[in-house]
Amino acid sequence: MGTNMRALDLSPGRLAMILCLLVFFGVFLIYPLIYMTANAFIVNGKFTTEFFRLMITDPTQWNTILNSVNLGLAVTLVTTIISLPMAAVMARHEFRGKALLNGLVLVPMVLPPFVGAVGMRQMFARFGSVNLWLLDLGLIDQPIDWLGGGMLGVVIMEVLHLYPIMFLNVTAALANVDPSLEEAARGVGAGRVSLFRRITFPLMLPGYFAGAVIVFIWAFTDLGTPLVFEYRQVVPVQIFDMLSDVHENPMGYALVVLMLVMTLVFFGLARNFMSGHAMMSRGHVTGASSPLSRPATIATHVAFLGITILALIPHFSVILTSIADRWYMTPLPSLYTSKYYAMVFDHELTTTSIRNSLGLSAISTALDVVIGIWIAYLLTRTRIPGRQVLDSLAMLPLAVPGIIIAFGYVGTFSGTFLDARNNPVPLLIIAYAVRRLPYMVRAAYAGFQQTSVSLEEAAQNVGASPARSIRRITIPLIFANLVAGGILCFSFAMLEVSDSLILAFEQRYYPITKAIYNLMTRPDGPFIASAMGVIGMALLMAGLLIAGRVLGRRMGELFRA
């Protein structure tokens, strides 16, 4: 033995690590996908494409798919229109308060659209605040059906939540366009418009496309928002509704496969697109930004603040709802109270769910930290075969929506000791962990890469085993990265929607999000739900702030494709 093993960088310890990881991904990521695909095509032991044909021939199914595609396209389009000018100003100009505005853009992300929707319903209902205001002012004499048809509300809600993601990606794409290429175009006589159309836009297109894919897929697969707006004719809600009879009706599997294929194709395209172009246009990006005139600075501030205020309307409505005692036929509540916060803390459903969420998120975060360190170590410090596979597996959850993972778990593990109907705790933990693992791997990977290998070698040289030198030298040095990654994992796990809604069947296992969803059916439900939403929002905001402190400018990188 020896020679071959050593050439491949395989020690028994590393071999064990990589095997553990492959088994984990195999069981909890790949197998559920295969299982669902198989069930979509093989019914009663026979191969069939019947359910895919039904998607087209059955008008209801076809309509559902069209709705979802339209929803995705609409959200992508509107976020683009909002983000492109914002990003252009940010990436190419210097002005007072730039850092502040940059931070402000991220604020809307601290609220899952699902919770914001609860507040929105209160504000924009037929006799909600906005209509009452307008009626009072005499601007309208009939209440407007803002959320009419349902789709509009969902689009607004998702746009307000997702434009920061689009903004981050477009800004990055613009920043990666070497300004000297633009200068060269100016040099040969290109005007402003043709410069953007012929040079800048084509060069930033790969980066933009990547952002657009994230936004489209997010909107296409979002379960919580349409559910709250009771806009049920979209694919995710259909899948959710088919959960109960999944063993009789394989249509749910077929829809999941459709969704999976679409997301994987789109992400694959984005990735190829990126790798083809990105290297070429990525030069040394220095000193590209020009100062902005005073009026332009003011205009920029007004625009950014305006959009942020719009984006915060759901947040305000949630806060308002949570403290409204009497709110009937008046624009603002006529009486305020803190009783819903008190109810959050002595209502059994809510206290249990907060406890559940804290526990589940903590354990899944711990799992992410351990797995993240392992993977980052194997990727950066060894040359063992299968590294690329591991890398792809760790990043795959970015492309697999939560609803697919959760649905797959229900089907795959039903009747096993992991069955979510008996006790969803293990699967909830694993689902949370798998979903947020990419953030953790990226954070740890960056840390390992920034830490010189010779520091570990020096430790080994004075007698520390490889494992020990990682533990005593590298991990303390990259602790900030790990903490930041961990906080992100934890915060997102706390407000994870689709897996929580799907996997938690019994009330005593409800996480926060499922409890909020459940409360919606009670008369005072929206108020308590909003109070919980505010608490969740505060938690997520604190988490993001701390993570942002620790990670500094690198924060944005975690949300890019």
Place this chain on the structure above:
Amino acid sequence: MTSITIDSVLKSFGDVRAVNKVSVSIEAGELFFLLGPSGCGKTTLLRLLAGFYTPESGRILFDDSDVSNTPPHKRNTGMVFQNYALWPHMTVSQNLAFGLEMHKIPGDQRDERVRRALESVRLDMLAERYPNQLSGGQQQRVALARALVLEPGVVLLDEPLSNLDARLRLDMRHEIKRIHTETGITMVYVTHDQDEALSMADRIAVMRDGVIEQIGSPHELYDAPANRFVAQFMGETNLIEGKVVSGDDPIVVETDLGMFNVASRKTTAEIGDSVYCSIRPEKIACIENTTAAQNTVAGKIEEVFFLGDHEQYRVVSASGEVLRVSNRDSRGRVKGTDILLGFGPDDAVVLHGN
């Protein structure tokens, strides 16, 4: 004190044989240099000694025990890294104590040994500083102290002075040499700087393309290089192409500059061989008259370089050959002067053509 035996060690990266069946014996207590241009395999060889690489074939012995497959943390070597690799989250004394802790040395002894090691590099007053609060030279000393505190059998130094400025580098040469003398530890020192090697080494191995070209004392390498590469790498030299016309002592070489008599030493040149005569610039004298005892070349000074303690001339001979000449006496010659150059048979070396 540990002796090292490297026995036809092979290590390749992809298709490149970074260390190609190298054999060397390093004696206990020696200050041994691995010298060569970048990419010659010297650092790879050092890392093989530290255990960061394992040889594909061949063996490495520390004294009589085969350590070829011993992992780094069980090798008992102390390494000084090129970038020092001080742990930034530990103070100077914690950097030193870490290895002692790994070796389970009890606390009170630990403190004592850290103190002594820091004293030996004269840094005892900086024990509680963090590495980023130290100057480059101080960091270098900490790295050295960390390598020494475990009292290893072998100390490995990987271009330890390359990150220091010229002045500090000279000071640190003395420092390392002093520590070597005081401790008597076997040291293997990698560098690409031939001045460093010549001034410090007990013996030097000159490497190129994964093989050792020559091993010897600084004197041997400088005065009797084994081939053109070594002659050129160890300081400046003039290489004059020629053919052997008489094989006895002295060897007579016919060149474009005339017939040269060269002491044969151990050269195995036979009549008809194509060879090079290597003559160091400082071995060439500026003379007044032709003498029978010397080889002479007439030429014209084309350029004068003033270097403080000496001058260097670029002399072009009648046949168009260029010679570099260092002159310490009778300075002040100017460009364009005709000059007569002379060197004795012992001042030149015959090297084979390849």
